[in-house]
Amino acid sequence: MTSAVLSPEAPAMVARRPRPQARAAYLIDAISIAVIAIMGAPIVLSALASVKTAADASAAPPHYLPTTLSFENYAKVIRFQAGLATYVGNSALVAAIAIAACLAIAAPAGYGLARFAIRGKEVAFLILLAPIMIPYQAILTPLYLDFARVGLVNTHLGLAIVHTILQLPFSIFLMRTSFEAIPREIEEAAVIDGCSTWQRLTRVFLPLTMPGLVTVALFAFINSWNEFLAALIFMNHDTLFTVPILLVSVRAGKFGAVDWGALQASVIVSIIPCLAVYLALQRYYISGLLSGAVK
């Protein structure tokens, strides 16, 4: 798995010609550190700006570092309009419904597609993957009108359904792969024990497909938490905004002038859950990305 032979400081070469290779290794380390600095700077600078005083954060020309530490910007964001708790709550609730829906729909579908020799299976699979080919941006108008008719506009459930549409093809694909990876012998043992197909799913398969389930939930969370366009269209009351829409309204501010400190504080609030979840579940995220995009 390792690709050490690709690196310029490959062992065979190091032994023969130590000095140029060592120099190359230093150069590569230096480039790596520069990359870390450039890629990490925006988030670090934003975090630093968020703990400046409001006046300092709006100073022109700006300072790189805060002169005094202050949580005034966060206090402002916490009290912004309906209150930060409301907006974080909206996003969390929508994401929770989307996660539940993705799991509840994709896990059985993956089971059915992977473990039953049903006729027309591949056609069904293609239909289920069809939403990949139809950009969800295109069907938002008919969805909006349908949802308006049944009272789903301006509800958490309505937005969560849109986020589920977005996430479902990937979830079904991943669950089918997960179910297919489980050896036949395990299922046969369960059949001999007299388990029904439902018992096989809940008692035997689900515990074994846990990594797949975690990956589905992880992607559903991150994509729902960050989704912008549908939230912009489907949530029209300022008490129903999700976090991405909150960011835009913080920038719009009260009197046109941008409150830069409050804006950076809200940006930091919006990215912390994503970074935390990603860093905790990095392995699942990367494996999901690989199977989703490349397989």
Added chain:
Amino acid sequence: MKRTQPSGQWQGWLYVAPALIFVGVFVLIPLCQLVAMSTTDRSLLGGGRFIGLGNYTKIWNDAGFWRALMFTVKYTIVLTPILMVLGFALALLTADKTPLKRLTRTIVFLPVVIGLSSSSLLWFWLFDEQVGLLNKLMTDLRVIAQPMVWFVSADLAFWAVVISITWKVLGFGMVLFIASIQSIDREIMEAAVVDGAGYWIRVFRIVLPLSRRIILLTTLVSAIGSMLAFDQFYIMTSGGPRGQTFTAVYWIYQNSFVSFKLGYGAALSIVLTLIILVFSTLQIALTARSEAR
């Protein structure tokens, strides 16, 4: 899989049914409604008279739409190679499993998991001519004499978005390319080293050719994403100055949800869907071919 009992048939379908119903109700029916709506002059206030292909002939003469579409194509054509080349370079840089490279990889990937709205507002701040630290840094380094006003010029605004999106999604390609590099058979590389092939020879003669399929797939996924760009332009440029940075999706949003020309917006959506379909068909064909192997 031949030993399925007759009952296995309907039981299997039972498990797949909720997914099929969901996709039918929330994707396929709306898609049919979209097609139907695109042949009417419906607006939010009413209307809905059948006008045949009237909307489509209107699109043909809609200079705003063509400008938005061409702008989206330009954005895709400029951004995609930047992402692929830098992504591959970073993959080469960080494919080894040393702690420093692992850290580099993690930091480069972090922006991928944050929201487009968050990153766009973050960069909107960095680019600001008054309080933006990017202007401050560039003036301090004497790259520019005066802070630049990025969002009053369509060209500068375009590059501001390209820079911010490069930062945001660079890690996506990098991670896929690392997987591709790491899957190359160690023996092939060792044999090349023994044969005296230098580093760049190995990269161009072995790594790149063997990564061809992943590069192609990543290019397609990335290009589809760029063709559907909305958030970053809505937040950073608001389509301005003078409507020069509207993208295709932004134009649809403007027509459907700002001007409430629903029938016309539907026709625009169909046109965009057909364009995306070309890309995604290619993507699926490539995927299918790789599975056949």
